[in-house]
Amino acid sequence: MKILITGATGAIGKEIACLLASKGHDIILGCRSKKKGEILAEEIEFIYGKRPGIVIIDLSDASSVSRASNHLSGECLDAIINNAGVMNGKYILDGDGHEDTLNVNYHNTRLLTELLIDRINDGGAVVFTTSATRRWYPFQRLNDDIPESKFGRLKTYALSKKLITRYAAAIASDKDLQKRSIRINCADPGVVDTPMLSMGRWFDRLTDIFFRPFCLKPSTAAKTSVRALESPKSGYIFLSPLGKTRNKKKLDL
Numbered sequence: 001m002k003i004l005i006t007g008a009t010g011a012i013g014k015e016i017a018c019l020l021a022s023k024g025h026d027i028i029l030g031c032r033s034k035k036k037g038e039i040l041a042e043e044i045e046f047i048y049g050k051r052p053g054i055v056i057i058d059l060s061d062a063s064s065v066s067r068a069s070n071h072l073s074g075e076c077l078d079a080i081i082n083n084a085g086v087m088n089g090k091y092i093l094d095g096d097g098h099e100d101t102l103n104v105n106y107h108n109t110r111l112l113t114e115l116l117i118d119r120i121n122d123g124g125a126v127v128f129t130t131s132a133t134r135r136w137y138p139f140q141r142l143n144d145d146i147p148e149s150k151f152g153r154l155k156t157y158a159l160s161k162k163l164i165t166r167y168a169a170a171i172a173s174d175k176d177l178q179k180r181s182i183r184i185n186c187a188d189p190g191v192v193d194t195p196m197l198s199m200g201r202w203f204d205r206l207t208d209i210f211f212r213p214f215c216l217k218p219s220t221a222a223k224t225s226v227r228a229l230e231s232p233k234s235g236y237i238f239l240s241p242l243g244k245t246r247n248k249k250k251l252d253l
């Protein structure tokens with residue numbers, strides 16, 4: 001299968017890329033840094049014997065997403081794993097006045113999917129990466145932008161994950177995609193020991209000692225994304241294993 005992975009140079013993304021390469025898939029690393037992408041591509045080629053493709057995608061910037069889509073115009077994909085994500089501590093706006101965490105985790109992940117979905121082969125799949133924080137917004141009417149006065153690091157991240165999960169649920173019930181047997185699933189990795197857990201605060205050092213050792217490993221989270229990709233089912237959230245909890249459930253709106 002030919003699979004595009006966004007955020008491929010991140011902690012979980014790299015593990016997803018390696019796992020898929022080890023299964024013999026053709027992978028395309030979606031990266032915002034060409035240098036990091038090339039280092040990872042070299043590493044994967046060295047270990048698995050096949051060099052992955054690289055496409056530069058900066059999800060903070062809609063025009064970069066369009067360029068990435070043009071760059072991939074000759075490619076037929078079998079799947080996309082939308083793994084890239086941020087949890088910004090500061091309120092950052094793009095040139096059009098859209099907040100960055102929402103741009104990366106929702107608006108431009110959605111844009112990328114919409115630009116590429118027609119190029120996914122029938123029987124293919126799209127995976128979105130959600131988070132348990134989406135439950136912060138159980139019933140509220142949701143805005144897909146946030147003013148500075150309402151911004152909060154976790155709160156905005158949670159909103160972005162709620163919106164992308166809701167989007168996944170909506171396209172999972174799209175009749176055209178169902179006719180093409182394109183499966184739409186989410187992966188909820190759980191709490192994973194990655195740079196994303198750092199809050200840039202004084203208590204990070206305590207967290208590193210007392211909390212990180214109990215978090216899941218990025219390789220465990222990667223398996224969850226790959227389960228979501230390989231499942232014959234559509235419209236599910238796949239969860240990282242935590243004791244005897246259920247490992248998948250229907251996508252919630």
Ligand SMILES: NC(=O)c1ccc[n+]([C@@H]2O[C@H](COP(=O)([O-])OP(=O)(O)OC[C@H]3O[C@@H](n4cnc5c(N)ncnc54)[C@H](OP(=O)(O)O)[C@@H]3O)[C@@H](O)[C@H]2O)c1
Nearest residue numbers: 007009010011012058059060083084085131191192194196
């Ligand atoms: N860690 C957790 O506990 C946890 C829990 C629930 C969900 N998640 C989700 O899991 C996914 C992977 O996160 P992670 O934990 O592996 O964190 P990470 O190591 O920080 O990886 C995040 C990835 O996203 C990429 N990224 C960030 N901003 C981007 C942008 N503007 N354009 C393109 N790519 C961008 C990063 O690129 P660079 O490599 O260039 O930095 C990196 O590759 C995210 O969607 C996250 O929300 C994580």
